Amino acid sequence: MRVTVLGAGVSGLSTAVSLLRAGAGVRVVAAGPVRESTSYLAAAVWFPTHVGPAGAVARWGAHAYRVFAEQAACGVPGVVMRESMALYRQPPGEPEWAEQVGGVRPAEPAELPAGYPHGLRYVVPLVEMPRYLPWLAGELTRLGGELVTRRVGDLAELAGLGTDAVVNCTGLAARELVGDDSVYPVRGQIVRVTNPGLTLSVRDEGHPEGRAYVHPRERDAVLGGTLEEHRWDTEPDPATGESILRRCRDLAPELAGAQVLEHIAGLRPGRPEVRLAEGEPVGDTRVIHNYGHGGAGITLSWGCAADVVSLLAR
Numbered sequence: 001m002r003v004t005v006l007g008a009g010v011s012g013l014s015t016a017v018s019l020l021r022a023g024a025g026v027r028v029v030a031a032g033p034v035r036e037s038t039s040y041l042a043a044a045v046w047f048p049t050h051v052g053p054a055g056a057v058a059r060w061g062a063h064a065y066r067v068f069a070e071q072a073a074c075g076v077p078g079v080v081m082r083e084s085m086a087l088y089r090q091p092p093g094e095p096e097w098a099e100q101v102g103g104v105r106p107a108e109p110a111e112l113p114a115g116y117p118h119g120l121r122y123v124v125p126l127v128e129m130p131r132y133l134p135w136l137a138g139e140l141t142r143l144g145g146e147l148v149t150r151r152v153g154d155l156a157e158l159a160g161l162g163t164d165a166v167v168n169c170t171g172l173a174a175r176e177l178v179g180d181d182s183v184y185p186v187r188g189q190i191v192r193v194t195n196p197g198l199t200l201s202v203r204d205e206g207h208p209e210g211r212a213y214v215h216p217r218e219r220d221a222v223l224g225g226t227l228e229e230h231r232w233d234t235e236p237d238p239a240t241g242e243s244i245l246r247r248c249r250d251l252a253p254e255l256a257g258a259q260v261l262e263h264i265a266g267l268r269p270g271r272p273e274v275r276l277a278e279g280e281p282v283g284d285t286r287v288i289h290n291y292g293h294g295g296a297g298i299t300l301s302w303g304c305a306a307d308v309v310s311l312l313a314r
Contacts (some may be wrong), residue, residue, distance in 0.1 A: 006171035009039035049295035060303025068125035078131030171269035212247035236263035
């Protein structure tokens with residue numbers, strides 16, 4: 001089978017590599033280079049954020065967790081299994097994703113920052129996208145795939161070009177490409193700072209100033225962040241950036257002396273539910289949709305890719 005994958009973010013490249021490993025011939029078509037994708041900006045820690053449907057998300061997330069754990073063990077660039085802690089002001093109970101990450105344990109009092117009476121400890125994949133996406137693109141080439149830069153305005157442009165199926169992994173661009181008005185932007189702003197020696201990822205989804213997370217990477221740390229629905233601008237807001245720094249210092253006081261490297265804002269592809277299904281064919285060309293992953297592109301990537309392979313095998 002000859003397949004064209006539209007989109008070179010983490011969903012598109014994971015899907016393309018999965019199809020190549022299953023024996024398909026694959027061409028990836030993207031409007032720009034990998035470094036210009038939304039995925040390239042992502043904090044990219046496994047966590048089912050702002051996405052549905054719940055049952056499928058749990059299955060896709062569990063599959064991706066296993067793949068990233070294997071990649072971390074094999075030394076794939078940018079992939080590590082990160083000790084993590086979620087902070088709470090009220091007893092949290094067990095989160096619905098606990099089984100997918102191999103279980104959680106209550107944080108010890110000595111592990112909690114000031115002002116937090118409760119926390120949960122667990123281990124999840126953290127993926128440094130500026131290192132991982134180029135590796136994925138390299139896997140695509142190594143396995144015999146092709147990466148083409150071309151802007152596509154209509155799926156019909158690809159019909160008859162030697163392809164049996166098109167997989168639409170265009171994220172937010174699917175709104176215009178296939179006329180899906182249920183796709184909308186979820187603006188995320190983050191701050192990248194020097195890492196003062198942190199090794200623990202920490203998050204507080206209920207911080208009074210807004211959700212907060214601290215994700216230490218090899219040479220820096222990503223601090224976030226926002227989930228602003230239906231906001232299209234990508235210019236970082238200075239006041240929001242200062243708020244992110246304040247709330248993240250509550251989580252990790254060691255950040256007080258960290259140097260700010262840059263403020264970044266990007267648009268996640270929001271949708272009421274992920275669209276992963278076969279669509280109307282274009283002529284004799286099958287069409288599979290795989291988009292709308294919200295803030296969980298990494299979390300669902302390999303699980304959704306496996307479902308695409310299964311759909312095309314029917």
